[in-house]
Amino acid sequence: MSVYSAQHLQQFRLVVTGGGTGGHTYPALTTINALRERLAKAGIEPDLLWVGVHGGLEEKISARAGVPFRAITTGKLRRTPTPRELMRNVVDAFRIPIGIGQAVLTVARNRPSVVLSTGGYVSVPIGLASRLFGVPYLMHEQTLALGLANRILAKFATRILLSQEPSLQHLTPKARERAVVTGNPIRPELFTGDREKGAAAFGLDPRVPIVVVTGGAAGAQQINRLLAAVLPDVLPYCQVIHQCGSLSYAEMQQVAAQLPPALAHRYKVLDFIHEQMPDVLAAADVVLARSGAGTVAELTALGKPSILIPYGASAGGEQRSTAKHLAGLGAAVMLDGPTATPENLCTELMSLVSDPARRAAMAHSAAAQGHPDAADKVVDEILTVASRGA
Structure with a gap:
């Protein structure tokens, strides 16, 4: 708690983005709960917003957790498309700019202290908007090799949070300087x-x-x-x-x-x-x-x-x-x-x-190989980065 003053904690806002699958959604939820528990000790309830896709798992989970939710449009570019999926790629290519515009408005209106991404294609528009406004951006990778969305976002993320040590070798030397192994938050x-x-x-x-x-x-x-x-x-x-x-x-x-x-x-x-x-x-x-x-x-x-x-x-x-x-x-x-x-x-x-x-x-x-304290480590990184940007 010392990394962030009580005054700044009162003004702390976190935007969380990530979803599509449980692998992206549940680490975000676990981190949110750990952050709430940490700040509750100081009598503070963080200002939270979860950005995801309408109808996605993240929308259901955020509602159960009592976290405000904002849906944006996004698209998925399939790497080995069938003819049918190729058409979906074409449609999604037009959806991506819309999602970026919505993400820019979301970040502009909310002015978060930090943005945390746990992956999935919905994280890309918010990541780009964070960079546009100079908002500290933390991305978390759950797998050994970075997913496509996180490979894009790693180029400018403030901090790159990894679940396993071998993931470091998948980063460029410059990105490695901004990386830390936290583990993957679990319930x-x-x-x-x-x-x-x-x-x-x-x-x-x-x-x-x-x-x-x-x-x-x-x-x-x-x-x-x-x-x-x-x-x-x-x-x-x-x-x-x-x-x-x-x-x-x-x-x-x-x-x-x-x-x-x-x-x-x-x-x-x-x-x-x-x-x-x-x-x-x-x-x-x-x-x-x-x-x-x-x-x-x-x-x-x-x-x-x-x-x-x-x-x-x-x-x-x-x-x-x-x-x-x-x-x-x-x-x-x-x-x-x-x-x-x-x-x-x-x-x-x-x-x-x-x-x-x-x-x-x-x-x-x-x-x-385990990281039972992963959620606490991710929260540490969030508050540390927020203190530097305060």
Whole structure:
């Protein structure tokens, strides 16, 4: 708090931009909550504005968080367009100047102390408007390699906030001077989990290894089908809590119904895990998941051994790059492409659930890559930059 005087705090205004996906939206929300908590200690409520796209996830999340929202027009230029997407590129090319004009008006009227961007195409117009008015601009990158929007914005961002150390090598030498590794902000409630509660909630024995399987909120059919193929072989040695997504829920219920009665009680399938997720992750001895930026940030911050199956169609192959990076450090096992088979999954699961020493070593390596204090570090950067511009 010392980096910013009480007088200037009373006048502090933050514009947040970013959205389109949960990977861009939730780090922004977590940072907003951390900032509010920090300033509340001084009896101050920050003046906030979230700029995004009408109907986007960010609009829904900002409303739930009680943050004023302003929608602007924006366009997405697809890097490998199909004929249909090529036409959408043409249409979006005309939308981009409109969005820049709206962004300029937004920054001119609001006069923020700082602008924070967490990525997505909506961040580009606001970033350009910030530069026009000389407003300090902080951009946060969640993935190893910078996304297209952030590659543009990194050229003039006041500070470049990175989630992982290897991202520095993707920056120019000049940009690197303005970069700091903060980590990727994750929900603080994830650190409040209790293993005993997580096991008890599903009638599981905390003394038997627990594998948590998730493909994210929507599930991942590839992971679901691989798991279905190996359940009869692995359940004698472990228990499984599976968030499968709504699209595969009926299918996975059928899989559960066909398990031998002696094993069926060890497999718990849900379409979505809500408030119990902190306890579920605390109970996890091994996690089987995709390797999206948010998932990896959570697993490393919690120090969880994992088997990662990248989503092959992720932009720029970022999930594959992330999984490969963690696997190279001994923080995860990567199954990808031809190696993502039921046989290999069974082998890796059996190895991990039967080898506490290997799990402990992997957990240690994962935790070494984690940033449990990422939200606080991002808030530090916001207030530090604001103090210099005050």
